[in-house]
Amino acid sequence: xxxxxxxxxxxxxxxxxxxxxxxxxxxxxxxxxxxxxxxxxxxxxxxxxxxxxxxxxxxxxxxxxxxxxxxxxxxxxxxxxxxxxxxxxxxxxxxxxxxxxxxxxxxxxxxxxxxxxxxxxxxxxxxxxxxxxxxxxxxxxxxxxxxxxxxxxxxxxxxxxxxxxxxxxxxxxxxxxxxxxxxxxxxxxxxxxxxxxxxx
Amino acid sequence: xxxxxxxxxxxxxxxxxxxxxxxxxxxxxxxxxxxxxxxxxxxxxxxxxxxxxxxxxxxxxxxxxxxxxxxxxxxxxxxxxxxxxxxxxxxxxxx
Numbered sequence: 150x151x152x153x154x155x156x157x158x159x160x161x162x163x164x165x166x167x168x169x170x171x172x173x174x175x176x177x178x179x180x181x182x183x184x185x186x187x188x189x190x191x192x193x194x195x196x197x198x199x200x201x202x203x204x205x206x207x208x209x210x211x212x213x214x215x216x217x218x219x220x221x222x223x224x225x226x227x228x229x230x231x232x233x234x235x236x237x238x239x240x241x242x243x244x245x246x247x248x249x250x251x252x253x254x255x256x257x258x259x260x261x262x263x264x265x266x267x268x269x270x271x272x273x274x275x276x277x278x279x280x281x282x283x284x285x286x287x288x289x290x291x292x293x294x295x296x297x298x299x300x301x302x303x304x305x306x307x308x309x310x311x312x313x314x315x316x317x318x319x320x321x322x323x324x325x326x327x328x329x330x331x332x333x334x335x336x337x338x339x340x341x342x343x344x345x346x347x348x349x
Numbered sequence: 350x351x352x353x354x355x356x357x358x359x360x361x362x363x364x365x366x367x368x369x370x371x372x373x374x375x376x377x378x379x380x381x382x383x384x385x386x387x388x389x390x391x392x393x394x395x396x397x398x399x400x401x402x403x404x405x406x407x408x409x410x411x412x413x414x415x416x417x418x419x420x421x422x423x424x425x426x427x428x429x430x431x432x433x434x435x436x437x438x439x440x441x442x443x444x
Contacts (some may be wrong), residue, residue: 165371242400243367245428252369252426 159262165252166232166259173317175267179220180310181329183274185336186216188303190275191282192340195296196347202286209283213275221268228263232256278303300337307333354442359413361436364406365395368427374404381421386410403430 163169190212194205236256240247247253281298285291311329315322368377378392391407408418422429 161372167371239369239400239426242398243369243426243428245423247426250424250426251372 162255162258162262165255167235168228168259168263171228172263172266173314175224175263176270177310177314179267179271180274181307183213183216183271184278184303184306184333186212186271187275187278188299188336188340191279191296191299192344194282195292196344198292200286200292202283205279205286206283209275209279213272216275217268217272219268220271221264224267225260225264228260232260274306277306303337304330304333356440356442357437358411358440359415359435360409360411360438361434362406362408362413362415362418362432363434364408364418364422364429365431365433366404366406366422366427367401367430368404368422368425369401372425374402377404377425377427378406380425381406381408381418384414384417384421386412386414387418405433 160169163172187209190209194200194208199205233256236247236252239252278299281302282292282295285295285298307329308326311326312322314329315325318325372380374392374394378390381387382390387408387410389407389409391409393405394402395405396403419429
């Protein structure tokens with residue numbers, strides 16, 4: 150019940166500040182980015198024959214953290230400016246100061262929410278995609294198992310993102326998922342070709 | 350011998366309000382209706398613009414507090430453009 154009320158409150162804030170669409174787009178773009186960054190980093194370790202758990206996990210954590218900070222700060226700056234401009238337009242239309250209104254407080258809260266979504270989605274994707282490889286290095290199993298695990302996790306994450314988007318936007322989930330997976334497969338092929346090129 | 354006291358109270362207000370599209374007219378009216386003394390809120394959209402809409406609010410109740418109603422409308426991002434009508438009742442009470 151508390152979660153339900155919280156969700157309703159967030160939905161109200163996003164509606165008032167007109168940020169529902171942008172939050173969804175930020176989540177998709179950054180999760181996609183993060184997934185590719187995660188897979189790229191793992192491929193880098195794999196091609197370099199680097200399989201030391203401490204090096205891999207700390208490097209991935211640093212990349213994920215950097216991505217989160219970049220995502221949060223970039224979105225915060227741009228979204229704050231957007232909200233200020235939107236409030237100014239509204240104030241000019243209503244001919245009244247909105248500083249004491251729910252629109253002003255919603256604009257502040259939604260800026261934080263959108264920035265967190267932007268930062269955390271990328272971080273989450275990096276960690277999720279790289280976790281099979283990190284786990285394989287931790288248990289000292291074959292790096293091939295790790296890289297295949299990460300590739301499959303990458304494709305599964307993209308499929309999930311595609312499904313989420315298809316459902317939210319009420320368009321054919323099969324179409325969205327197949328499009329997203331196609332991009333994912335192309336990315337994996339490019340990484341594999343890169344590996345072949347390096348090893349030659 | 351008992352004395353009679355007279356008191357006036359606003360029982361109906363008709364307001365012309367300019368508001369943003371969000372919150373919608375339903376949530377807007379519900380928020381106003383939650384105020385003490387209000388029995389009924391009748392809202393209708395008169396005009397729609399790109400960013401705003403003009404609504405007519407008919408508020409019925411007992412001892413309507415205009416300043417509180419104005420405060421709620423302001424908090425919801427609206428502005429009262431005019432008070433188009435008011436109904437006041439005189440109540441006589443025996444002391």
